[in-house]
Amino acid sequence: MQTLLTDSAEEAASFLNSGGVVAFPTETVYGLGAGICYPEAITQIFRAKGRPGDNPLIVHIYSLEQLAEVASDINPDAGKLIDCFFPGPLTLVLKKNPAVPDTVTGGLDTVGVRCPSNPVAREFLRLSASPVAAPSANLSGLPSATSWEAVYHDLNGKIDCLLRGTPSAIGLESTIVDCSGSIPVLLRAGAITLEQLQSVVPELSANRNLNTLSPPKCPGLKYPHYAPKAAVVLLEAHTTQAVGCSSAYIGLSSPPEGVSLVRLCRDTEEYGRELFSFFRHCDAQGIDTIYCELPSSKGLGRAIRDRLMRAAGKK
Numbered sequence: 001m002q003t004l005l006t007d008s009a010e011e012a013a014s015f016l017n018s019g020g021v022v023a024f025p026t027e028t029v030y031g032l033g034a035g036i037c038y039p040e041a042i043t044q045i046f047r048a049k050g051r052p053g054d055n056p057l058i059v060h061i062y063s064l065e066q067l068a069e070v071a072s073d074i075n076p077d078a079g080k081l082i083d084c085f086f087p088g089p090l091t092l093v094l095k096k097n098p099a100v101p102d103t104v105t106g107g108l109d110t111v112g113v114r115c116p117s118n119p120v121a122r123e124f125l126r127l128s129a130s131p132v133a134a135p136s137a138n139l140s141g142l143p144s145a146t147s148w149e150a151v152y153h154d155l156n157g158k159i160d161c162l163l164r165g166t167p168s169a170i171g172l173e174s175t176i177v178d179c180s181g182s183i184p185v186l187l188r189a190g191a192i193t194l195e196q197l198q199s200v201v202p203e204l205s206a207n208r209n210l211n212t213l214s215p216p217k218c219p220g221l222k223y224p225h226y227a228p229k230a231a232v233v234l235l236e237a238h239t240t241q242a243v244g245c246s247s248a249y250i251g252l253s254s255p256p257e258g259v260s261l262v263r264l265c266r267d268t269e270e271y272g273r274e275l276f277s278f279f280r281h282c283d284a285q286g287i288d289t290i291y292c293e294l295p296s297s298k299g300l301g302r303a304i305r306d307r308l309m310r311a312a313g314k315k
């Protein structure tokens with residue numbers, strides 16, 4: 001399959017509207033989209049990524065009018081979160097509208113819905129004839145793609161079209177909140193922080209034992225995620241131990257002695273934005289070990305810690 005590179009949202013949407021699979025930029029990470037009414041294109045998303053079929057896709061909408069096409073029974077807490085954070089880096093898990101195919105939701109009776117704020121994503125979704133099912137545009141198990149070049153590296157020849165945009169402003173996948181039960185639950189930390197969510201819905205809880213729930217609330221989280229080829233070693237702030245020569249460091253405070261590649265970040269926003277592209281850069285450079293500083297779990301630090309723990313195989 002030939003992958004067309006384009007800067008035109010109109011051209012990309014025309015591929016989507018004729019049943020193609022299209023990668024597109026968003027403010028979180030790049031997405032790999034198909035119209036929800038094209039079963040073969042949905043299957044092609046799973047094939048191109050090597051993604052297990054029970055790992056549900058997030059449905060992306062342009063406007064709140066489209067919400068009723070994909071979800072039903074939107075409770076008042078979900079309504080408040082939508083008012084405050086849509087469009088933006090938040091996915092809500094809601095009761096699904098029967099019109100959404102089971103292949104999109106991994107057989108669940110719920111659907112993850114997101115309305116991105118990135119202007120290129122919005123233009124692409126505006127021109128799409130239906131809501132767009134899209135996981136992150138990377139090979140399953142590898143770090144999410146935060147630039148079009150990273151998408152190209154993983155998926156060239158496996159998808160119909162790649163809509164180029166700027167590097168993702170946030171660089172971490174969306175916050176996911178399950179609003180399908182009586183109390184909203186944080187399923188995945190992201191750029192909309194727990195503190196922000198609780199300022200709108202104080203009883204919202206941060207569930208810690210997702211993988212022990214049966215059936216699992218967030219099936220995707222049982223799979224290994226975000227891992228570079230290099231070993232990932234987690235460090236508390238200001239560790240000064242000496243390290244081996246083919247090693248790299250990313251964090252907020254000064255690196256351990258002897259690392260050959262250093263990415264010092266000014267704040268957690270920069271840390272989140274740079275993390276996955278740094279992992280990919282280290283793999284391209286043949287780095288053996290990446291030392292990563294664990295930030296505090298306040299604010300965006302919670303999402304960065306989550307991704308680091310998964311990359312290190314500790315979650």
Ligand code: AMP
Pocket residue numbers: 055056057058093105108110111112134135136173176187217218219220221
């Ligand atoms: P990705 O975009 O690759 O991060 O994948 C989407 C992730 O969203 C999945 O792996 C799940 O963790 C989550 N997700 C999507 N739909 C649902 C749903 N209906 N219920 C729970 N989690 C979901």
Ligand code: MG
Pocket residue numbers: 135136144
């Ligand atoms: Mg993903």
